[in-house]
Amino acid sequence: MALKPPRLDPPSYNYPATQHVYEDSARSPRPPQSPVLLRLFNSLLGSLSGGMLILGMIAGVGLWRSGEDFVNGIRSAFIPAEPVETVDVQTVVVQQIRSASELTTAVFTMEAVVPTSSTRTFANYEIGKTTLIYVAKGEVRAGVDLSAIAPEQVSANGDVLRVMLPPPTIIDKKIDVGESQVFAYDRGFLGLGPDRAPELQDQAQEAALQKLIFAACEEGILQQASDRAELVVTQLLQNTGFAQVIVESQPSANQACATAGTNTVQ
Numbered sequence: 001m002a003l004k005p006p007r008l009d010p011p012s013y014n015y016p017a018t019q020h021v022y023e024d025s026a027r028s029p030r031p032p033q034s035p036v037l038l039r040l041f042n043s044l045l046g047s048l049s050g051g052m053l054i055l056g057m058i059a060g061v062g063l064w065r066s067g068e069d070f071v072n073g074i075r076s077a078f079i080p081a082e083p084v085e086t087v088d089v090q091t092v093v094v095q096q097i098r099s100a101s102e103l104t105t106a107v108f109t110m111e112a113v114v115p116t117s118s119t120r121t122f123a124n125y126e127i128g129k130t131t132l133i134y135v136a137k138g139e140v141r142a143g144v145d146l147s148a149i150a151p152e153q154v155s156a157n158g159d160v161l162r163v164m165l166p167p168p169t170i171i172d173k174k175i176d177v178g179e180s181q182v183f184a185y186d187r188g189f190l191g192l193g194p195d196r197a198p199e200l201q202d203q204a205q206e207a208a209l210q211k212l213i214f215a216a217c218e219e220g221i222l223q224q225a226s227d228r229a230e231l232v233v234t235q236l237l238q239n240t241g242f243a244q245v246i247v248e249s250q251p252s253a254n255q256a257c258a259t260a261g262t263n264t265v266q
Helices: 017-027 036-066 068-078 089-098 197-218 221-236 255-263
Strands: 102-122 125-145 154-157 160-165 169-175 181-186 244-249
Touching (some): 102 197, 169 197, 181 197
Parallel strands (some): 160 244
Antiparallel strands (some): 102 125, 154 160
16 A cells, blocks of 8 residues: 655645734824823822821821810910010110209208408508408209110120219209308408409309319318219119129219319319
């Protein structure tokens, strides 16, 4: 029996339908992808939404546990605090001291006997002399002019208040004309002295006033005024809320004491 040779059929080109699907899908364009910034924004939005949800839960738990205190805390976080009013210590203290105005702190009274004289001459010879003796009573007042205090003379450091007062001065000086009198008036031998009673009395009063000021300064009236002014102002500022109040005075530069002795009549 003879063998038949194998049959060689040509290859088939009929592919399954699925293969055509893949080819069609490979040839069709892909859908566009989202940009990177858009995806980041979406992620951030999702994170914020989650964070807000967590904050809301925390707020709810806090409100449930603390009630009104938690609400007040939230309110204070979003509502600005009321401005705190500050007080200018210098201005307040200066106004309080100035309200006392001129503080008279030391008074000196004295009687002074003042002789004055006037001569009449002829050909350079004295032919007559008039003498007047005047007994004067007067007073000198010294103090500190508190209305002259400046803000820079007041300083506050913690609980310590420091005040520098103006220097003490002679604020008043006068002769009491009603208590003063002419003790003696003499025109000399045969009354040849000049009749100058009014002029001599004026000279005596001026000389008595200078003597009065000089004696007051010698007795330390300015230092007394300074010490008493410091004491009075310290007591005045005790209720300002400071634990310690230091009041000092500037040294006196009053010219009345410096010049009073040069014009006195010995």
